[in-house]
C-alpha cells in the first residue's frame with residue numbers, strides 16, 4: 001500500500017475522475033510561442049504528467065483584445081490555438097493526466113502591451129491601482145458583455161481541443177475579483193452595488209463558458225481566501241462568494257489560494273517565499289470546504305508529500321496544488337507514490353528562477369533543476385556518455401555538485417573534491433541569513449543526487465596542480481567559487497572593517513553602530529542588515545543602487561525592505577563606497593559624485609561582491625590539461641548560474 005493512501009486515491013470533480021489528489025495549478029511559464037502552445041510548453045507539461053501528477057491546469061490565458069499579448073500569454077480567444085491545445089491534451093491524456101485551462105483577465109492590473117506602451121486598462125470602476133500607479137477606465141456595459149462572450153469563446157476552444165475543464169481566475173484582485181469587491185466596484189448599474197449585482201459578471205462568465213462547452217466540461221473558479229491587502233477581498237467576503245457560487249450550481253469546484261495583484265503587500269502572498277509557513281492557505285480552504293458542497297482545491301508552499309497527505313486526510317481540501325514543487329521536481333508524485341521521499345528535490349521557496357524569471361517574462365526555471373523550462377534542450381532521461389571517462393570536479397558548491405551528479409548519472413566515473421569539511425559552498429552561508437534557513441535544502445538535495453549517482457566525494461582536500469596531475473583525470477570541472485571582494489578604500493587604516501561573510505558566520509566582532517556598504521544589492525546586504533538590527537545594533541544600509549535587493553526578484557526584495565523598515569534600519573541609496581576612518585564612512589552619490597557621509601560608525605561591513613578563485617585553470621593549462629570553469633569561478637553570480645553551468649558542463653562531457 002502507498003505511504004500516502006489519501007493522496008493517491010482518485011477524486012471526482014464534476015463527474016470527472018482524476019487518478020490522484022495532486023494537481024499542477026495554473027502558472028505563467030513564458031514558454032508560449034506566438035500566443036500558442038508549442039513544443040516547449042508541451043514538453044514542459046509532459047514532464048510533469050510523466051511524473052505522475054493527476055491534473056494540470058495550464059496558465060492564465062487571455063481571451064479578449066483588451067488583454068492580448070501573444071509573446072507573453074496564450075491567446076485563448078484565437079481559433080488558431082486549437083491545434084496546439086489538442087496536441088497538449090493528447091500528450092497529457094497518454095499519461096492519464098487530466099487537463100484544464102485557466103482564463104484570466106487582469107482588468108486594472110493590465111500593464112503588458114506588445115510594444116512597451118502602457119495600455120488604458122479597463123476595470124469596473126476608476127479606482128487607483130497602487131502597484132502600477134494607474135487609474136483604470138470604468139468599463140462600459142458593451143465592453144463587459146463583449147468580454148463575457150470572449151470567455152465563452154476561449155472555453156469553447158479548449159473543449160474543442162479535448163480539454164477536460166476550464167477554470168476562471170477570480171482571485172488575486174484581477175478583473176473578476178475587481179467586480180466582486182465593493183471597494184473596487186463602485187458601479188451603480190446591473191454589475192455593481194448589491195452583492196448579487198457584484199456576482200453577476202462571474203455568473204455570466206460561467207454561463208458563457210458552459211454554453212460554449214458541454215455538460216461534461218468541468219468548470220471551476222479560483223479565489224483568494226484572503227487578498228492580504230486592506231482594499232482587497234477579506235476572508236468573510238470570500239466565504240460569502242464561495243457559498244453563493246456553490247448555491248448557483250454554476251461551478252464544479254473552488255480552487256483556493258491567496259494574495260492580491262494591486263498592492264505590493266498582497267502581491268508577496270501570490271508567490272509566498274521561504275519566510276512564509278508551508279501550507280499557509282490550507283486552514284482557509286478548510287473553512288470554505290466546511291461551508292460548501294463542491295470540492296475544494298488548495299495550494300501554496302506545499303513541497304512535501306507528507307504535508308499534502310495531511311491536507312487531504314484532515315479534510316482541509318480535496319486536491320493539493322503544487323506549482324513550484326513540480327517546477328523543482330517533476331517526478332515528485334511518482335517518487336512519493338513509490339515511497340522514495342528522500343529522492344524528492346524539495347522546492348526551497350527562493351522564488352529565484354521560477355517567479356523571478358516569469359516576472360521579467362523569461363521562461364520559468366529552477367535554481368536546483370535548470371532542466372525546467374529547457375525540456376526540449378535537456379531531455380528528462382540524460383543521454384548516456386558515448387565514452388565513460390574519469391572526471392574530477394573541484395569544488396563542492398551547488399554548481400560542482402550538479403556537474404558531478406549529472407556526469408555520474410550519464411555513466412562517467414566522477415570524483416568531487418572539496419577543500420572544506422562540508423559541502424555546499426556559499427549555500428551554507430545563505431542559509432544562515434534570517435528567514436533563509438530553507439536555502440540549505442539545496443545542499444541536502446544535491447548531496448542526495450550525488451549519492452544516487454554514486455559520485456565519490458572527498459572532503460578537506462585542496463586540489464592544486466600536483467594533486468590533479470597525480471589523479472590524471474580525463475576531464476576536470478573547476479567550481480572553486482569565490483571569496484569576498486575587498487576594494488581599496490581611502491584612508492581606511494584606522495577604520496574597523498569586516499566582511500559580510502564573517503558577520504554571517506558570527507566570527508566578526510561588530511560594534512553597536514554599523515554601516516553596511518552593499519555593492520551587489522542582493523540578499524547579503526538585506527540579510528546582514530536584518531541580522532545586525534535583530535542583534536540590537538544601529539544599522540545603516542548604504543546600497544550602490546536604487547534600493548536594497550535591486551538585483552534580486554521583487555518578491556524577496558520587497559519582503560526584505562518591509563522587514564528592514566520594521567526593524568528601523570536606515571537605508572541610503574545610490575551610495576558608492578569611497579573611504580572610511582575610525583568613526584566615519586564616506587560614499588559618493590553614484591549619479592553626481594556628491595559626498596554622502598555616515599558619522600558615528602563603529603564598524604563598516606563590506607558586502608562588495610566577490611572575486612573568483614580560478615588560479616588553477618591557468619596552472620592546468622600550463623601542463624596541457626584543459627578544464628571547464630563554471631559558476632563563480634568563471635564569473636561570480638548566483639547559485640542559479642552555477643547550477644546551470646554545472647549541468648551544461650556535465651552534458652558536454
Ligand SMILES: Cc1cc2nc3c(=O)[nH]c(=O)nc-3n(C[C@H](O)[C@H](O)[C@H](O)COP(=O)(O)O)c2cc1C
Pocket residue numbers: 025026027028029059060102104169222257270271272299300301302321322323324325354355358364
Ligand atoms: C511563475 C508563476 C506564475 C504564476 N501564474 C499564475 C497564473 O497564471 N494564474 C494563477 O492563478 N496563479 C499563478 N501563479 C500562482 C500559482 O498558481 C500558485 O498559487 C503559487 O505558485 C503558490 O503555489 P506553490 O507554492 O505550489 O508554488 C503563478 C505562480 C508562479 C510561480
Ligand code: SF4
Pocket residue numbers: 324325327328346347348349350351352353354355365366367368369
Ligand atoms: S527556483 Fe526556488 S522557488 Fe523556484 S522552484 Fe526552484 S527552488 Fe522552488
